[in-house]
Amino acid sequence: MSDQPPQSRRGLARRLTMQALYQWLVNETPPQTLLKQFREQPEGLGRADPDYFSELLCGTVEHAAALVELVRPQLDRPLDQLDPVEYAVLLLGAYELQFRPEVPWKVVVNESVSLAKTFGAEDGFKFVNGVLDKIARSTRAAEIAVG
8 A cells, every 4th residue: 555645736635625524524623614724734735726625625515415315325334333534535535426527437436445545444445446436327327338
């Protein structure tokens, strides 16, 4: 497993968003507080795309109930038994699949799997891959059919 961070500005924004969503899930920290906190860190947002970070974080939180309804039917366990890292990654991936159709579904799944490998439990990435693949088949059926 590589600890090398994603190189794209959007990949870095996803990484920071996943970390912020984790805080939101665990501590119920409001998104505006998280945006401020992440921007004011000594390294700031680094090379991450600040607008994409903001959109992903605020959009995922805003649409959390709908995203949970996308994720829940694909799970093999109750939501409250999900690892918070995997839960954050699944919400983020579901958001991009649902609301960012210009991002190829394979990119969403691959980036999510990478985050789960870096931050999640040992085999959590396999679970994330399976769940997001099923969500992609329903939200991106036309895109998947084309190839």
